[in-house]
Amino acid sequence: MQYALLVQGSPYSYQASHSALRFAQAVVRRGHSLTAVFFYHDGVYNAARLAAPPQDEPHLYDAWAQLHREHDTELLVCIAAALRRGLMDERESSRHGKAGHSLEPPFILTGLGQLIEASTAYDRLISFSP
Amino acid sequence: MQYALLVQGSPYSYQASHSALRFAQAVVRRGHSLTAVFFYHDGVYNAARLAAPPQDEPHLYDAWAQLHREHDTELLVCIAAALRRGLMDERESSRHGKAGHSLEPPFILTGLGQLIEASTAYDRLISFSP
Amino acid sequence: MVLHILNRSPSMSRVFQQALDAMGTDDRLLLIEDGVQGALPQLIPYLEPVLGRLFVLKEDLVSRALEGHCDARAIVVDVDGFVSLTEEADKTVSWF
Amino acid sequence: MVLHILNRSPSMSRVFQQALDAMGTDDRLLLIEDGVQGALPQLIPYLEPVLGRLFVLKEDLVSRALEGHCDARAIVVDVDGFVSLTEEADKTVSWF
Amino acid sequence: MTGLSGGDLLVILRHAPHGSSWLKEGLDTALVAAAFGQRVSLLFMGDGVMALLPGQGSGPLGQKGTQPTLQMLEMYDIDSLWVEHQALLERGLNDMSLSVDATRIEKDAISRLLAEHTQILNF
Amino acid sequence: MTGLSGGDLLVILRHAPHGSSWLKEGLDTALVAAAFGQRVSLLFMGDGVMALLPGQGSGPLGQKGTQPTLQMLEMYDIDSLWVEHQALLERGLNDMSLSVDATRIEKDAISRLLAEHTQILNF
Numbered sequence: 001m002q003y004a005l006l007v008q009g010s011p012y013s014y015q016a017s018h019s020a021l022r023f024a025q026a027v028v029r030r031g032h033s034l035t036a037v038f039f040y041h042d043g044v045y046n047a048a049r050l051a052a053p054p055q056d057e058p059h060l061y062d063a064w065a066q067l068h069r070e071h072d073t074e075l076l077v078c079i080a081a082a083l084r085r086g087l088m089d090e091r092e093s094s095r096h097g098k099a100g101h102s103l104e105p106p107f108i109l110t111g112l113g114q115l116i117e118a119s120t121a122y123d124r125l126i127s128f129s130p
Numbered sequence: 131m132q133y134a135l136l137v138q139g140s141p142y143s144y145q146a147s148h149s150a151l152r153f154a155q156a157v158v159r160r161g162h163s164l165t166a167v168f169f170y171h172d173g174v175y176n177a178a179r180l181a182a183p184p185q186d187e188p189h190l191y192d193a194w195a196q197l198h199r200e201h202d203t204e205l206l207v208c209i210a211a212a213l214r215r216g217l218m219d220e221r222e223s224s225r226h227g228k229a230g231h232s233l234e235p236p237f238i239l240t241g242l243g244q245l246i247e248a249s250t251a252y253d254r255l256i257s258f259s260p
Numbered sequence: 261m262v263l264h265i266l267n268r269s270p271s272m273s274r275v276f277q278q279a280l281d282a283m284g285t286d287d288r289l290l291l292i293e294d295g296v297q298g299a300l301p302q303l304i305p306y307l308e309p310v311l312g313r314l315f316v317l318k319e320d321l322v323s324r325a326l327e328g329h330c331d332a333r334a335i336v337v338d339v340d341g342f343v344s345l346t347e348e349a350d351k352t353v354s355w356f
Numbered sequence: 357m358v359l360h361i362l363n364r365s366p367s368m369s370r371v372f373q374q375a376l377d378a379m380g381t382d383d384r385l386l387l388i389e390d391g392v393q394g395a396l397p398q399l400i401p402y403l404e405p406v407l408g409r410l411f412v413l414k415e416d417l418v419s420r421a422l423e424g425h426c427d428a429r430a431i432v433v434d435v436d437g438f439v440s441l442t443e444e445a446d447k448t449v450s451w452f
Numbered sequence: 453m454t455g456l457s458g459g460d461l462l463v464i465l466r467h468a469p470h471g472s473s474w475l476k477e478g479l480d481t482a483l484v485a486a487a488f489g490q491r492v493s494l495l496f497m498g499d500g501v502m503a504l505l506p507g508q509g510s511g512p513l514g515q516k517g518t519q520p521t522l523q524m525l526e527m528y529d530i531d532s533l534w535v536e537h538q539a540l541l542e543r544g545l546n547d548m549s550l551s552v553d554a555t556r557i558e559k560d561a562i563s564r565l566l567a568e569h570t571q572i573l574n575f
Numbered sequence: 576m577t578g579l580s581g582g583d584l585l586v587i588l589r590h591a592p593h594g595s596s597w598l599k600e601g602l603d604t605a606l607v608a609a610a611f612g613q614r615v616s617l618l619f620m621g622d623g624v625m626a627l628l629p630g631q632g633s634g635p636l637g638q639k640g641t642q643p644t645l646q647m648l649e650m651y652d653i654d655s656l657w658v659e660h661q662a663l664l665e666r667g668l669n670d671m672s673l674s675v676d677a678t679r680i681e682k683d684a685i686s687r688l689l690a691e692h693t694q695i696l697n698f
Contacts, residue, residue: 001443003442006573010140010172010175010215011214011215012211012214012215012596013171013172013595013596014594014595014596015363015389015390015593015594015595015634015635016363016389016452018634018635018636018638019363019388019389019635021635021636022415022435022635022636023435023438023439025435026435026436026438026439027439029436030436030439030440032439040477041143041473041474041477042140042143042172045140045175045215045216048215048216048217048232049216050216050217050218050223050226050228050230050231050232051213051214051215051216052213052214052216052218052222052226052228053213053214054210054214056639057214057638057639058634058636058637058638060636061216063636080184080480081142081477083181083182083183084141084142084181084182084183084184084187085140085141085142085175085178085181086175086178086179086180086181086182086191086232087178087180088180088182092182093180096180096182098180098182100180100230100231100232101180101230102178102180102216102230102232111484112480112481112484113484113487113488115481116461116481116484116485116488116490117488119461119571120460120490124442124443124447124448125447125448125571126361126442126448126450127361127448127450127573127574128450129363129450129452129574130452130595131347133346136696142473143472143473144471144472144473145267145293145294145470145471145472145511145512146267146293146356148511148512148513148515149267149292149293149512151512151513152319152339152512152513153339153342153343155339156339156340156342156343157343159340160340160343160344162343170600171596171597171600186516187515187516188511188513188514188515190513193513210603211600241607242603242604242607243607243610243611245604246584246604246607246608246611246613247611249584249694250583250613254346254347254351254352255351255352255694256265256346256352256354257265257352257353257354257696257697258354259267259354259356259697260356260472262686262689262690262695267471269468269499271370271498271499271542271543272369272370272371272498272499273368273369273370274367274368274369274370275368275589275621278589278620278621281661281682281685281686282587282620282685282686282689283686284686284687284689284690285686287686293470293471294468294470294471294472294499297468297499297502297543300543300544301544302542302543302544303542303543319512320470320512322509323469323470323508323509323510323511323512323517324468324469324470324502324505324508325505325506325507325508325509326505329544329545351693351694351695352695353587353689353695353697354697355697356697358563358566358567358572363594365591365622367621367622367665367666368621368622371466371498374466374497374498377538377559377562377563378464378497378562378563378566379563380563380564380566380567381563383563389593389594390591390593390594390595390622393591393622393625393666396666396667397667398665398666398667399665399666415635416593416635418632419592419593419631419632419633419634419635419640420591420592420593420625420628420631421628421629421630421631421632422625422628425667425668447570447571447572448572449464449566449572449574450574451574452574
């Protein structure tokens with residue numbers, strides 16, 4: 001089956017992101033396809049490229065990137081939710097006249113419409129919230 | 131009196147930061163001194179320098195900076211909480227071998243000890259949480 | 261005297277009970293944010309033990325269109341009154 | 357059949373009641389994260405209406421040292437079982 | 453099936469306005485889904501019913517409330533609006549006029565509403 | 576004043592382990608305060624009592640639990656530990672041995688505990 005996840009919790013404060021990653025790994029282990037993970041609400045903070053957790057804690061950012069690398073899972077970040085929270089890629093940064101960026105591939109800024117449009121293409125959409 | 135605030139909510143998801151700012155403005159209006167605002171838990175996201183809220187929404191980052199400018203309020207961000215959430219200044223960025231930074235003055239990375247050490251110096255510490 | 265600050269509605273969260281359990285007989289309770297819902301006549305019974313020491317933040321009532329709907333036993337204060345409550349208290353505790 | 361997923365403990369949040377209200381007679385409820393507390397024998401009465409259709413995530417029990425303390429009427433599943441529940445359901449709803 | 457209100461997407465709004473962004477983000481999702489041609493229903497449940505009180509204002513620092521967004525529902529052809537009757541009663545709001553035209557739904561009909569939609573997003 | 580447990584700082588821990596970082600961040604704050612020479616007390620209240628169950632493990636992706644931090648309390652001379660008796664009873668945990676030596680406190684004594692500390696941080 002085609003799965004997609006919606007992640008709405010900030011990565012180091014609530015279990016939602018951890019639960020979503022654990023579920024994601026089980027989804028692919030069981031032979032399903034994990035097409036996309038959408039990040040909304042404080043879930044967008046998962047895409048912060050400068051995240052530097054302590055060595056003995058899980059590195060969520062790297063774990064998402066690995067999921068993308070190994071299973072082609074798209075990592076889609078709601079652009080409206082991201083910009084107000086300080087997450088912008090190079091393009092948005094220059095569009096806003098700022099120096100530097102805080103988000104980069106494999107995380108992709110995208111409109112809410114893409115979640116909606118695509119949601120008809122998945123067999124299952126599972127939400128993980130704080 | 132000497133006031134300090136502790137802000138623990140992420141800026142665009144929960145009212146905590148808005149409530150804290152409104153309270154901060156009333157504190158100084160009533161003639162008190164607002165010595166410091168501490169950011170902990172998801173409150174550290176208030177310090178994201180690239181925050182770009184829509185034009186018709188309040189710009190919390192700018193409002194904090196204005197508080198600092200006009201009232202010398204220190205904006206102190208817990209470094210342990212910040213680094214794992216992707217907020218680092220130039221110094222931490224180079225220490226971690228990363229390019230770019232996501233936090234800059236007037237927000238200052240500081241240890242939890244500074245909150246504690248200083249807390250004996252304030253008359254009132256008020257917490258705003260999500 | 262301790263000022264307790266509550267930002268959750270008793271209709272959804274049980275944290276109000278923790279606040280009540282922790283309150284001394286002179287302590288005060290201030291409802292802010294989503295907590296102001298607790299001042300509605302139908303919900304105020306949850307906070308019955310602290311009536312007379314129950315305050316509610318005017319600005320948060322207004323933005324939610326609740327100002328005209330409060331129980332008269334909840335004492336409405338604006339944000340300056342909030343600061344004034346913290347001046348009068350030895351310390352504050354926030355419940356969330 | 358709808359799979360309802362609950363991550364809050366009935367001891368602190370009333371959201372479990374919303375989940376119960378929204379459940380059809382064949383729907384299932386899975387407790388995850390802090391929600392697994394609801395499988396304790398003292399708290400499971402809150403979820404009495406869905407006994408027999410009540411599941412609880414093993415990994416979240418284990419990390420909280422609750423595995424040996426569950427009520428026997430809660431059906432323990434691991435994360436693979438979680439995925440399998442989503443396969444069997446037409447859709448899922450998360451309560452938080 | 454009673455044909456209560458079938459549709460592609462049911463958005464459940466359970467959080468009060470202003471205290472968090474859940475309500476606003478749920479409404480935004482509903483509007484976007486409608487703009488993409490989906491048949492969208494809204495269910496105001498629990499504290500979410502507070503969003504329907506007329507006369508709401510802006511937030512502590514002047515941020516927009518959700519009232520303007522609610523007024524856009526009609527323009528986006530979202531006319532399947534449900535409000536939990538029990539939640540209104542519990543808050544003593546049942547006799548008030550609501551800012552949008554929502555149908556009161558009893559507890560025992562909610563599960564049917566969920567069953568009749570292809571997808572559910574819970575905010 | 577009964578001299579229950581005076582001190583500079585009372586840290587109240589009300590959240591369960593793993594579901595959020597509140598418990599861990601509260602404990603970290605307590606340890607740092609003790610390291611800076613403050614007399615620190617801890618109150619485990621509500622879901623916070625779940626932290627005291629022995630045998631807790633790591634989180635879903637292997638992140639550290641709070642058990643190692645709890646074991647450090649003694650090293651930092653934090654020995655004023657209180658646990659809400661009612662919360663243990665409600666969860667059926669009253670007869671279990673706890674992973675640290677905390678004194679059971681009744682509901683009606685909690686306000687006195689708060690009054691006897693200069694500062695309170697609530698997590």
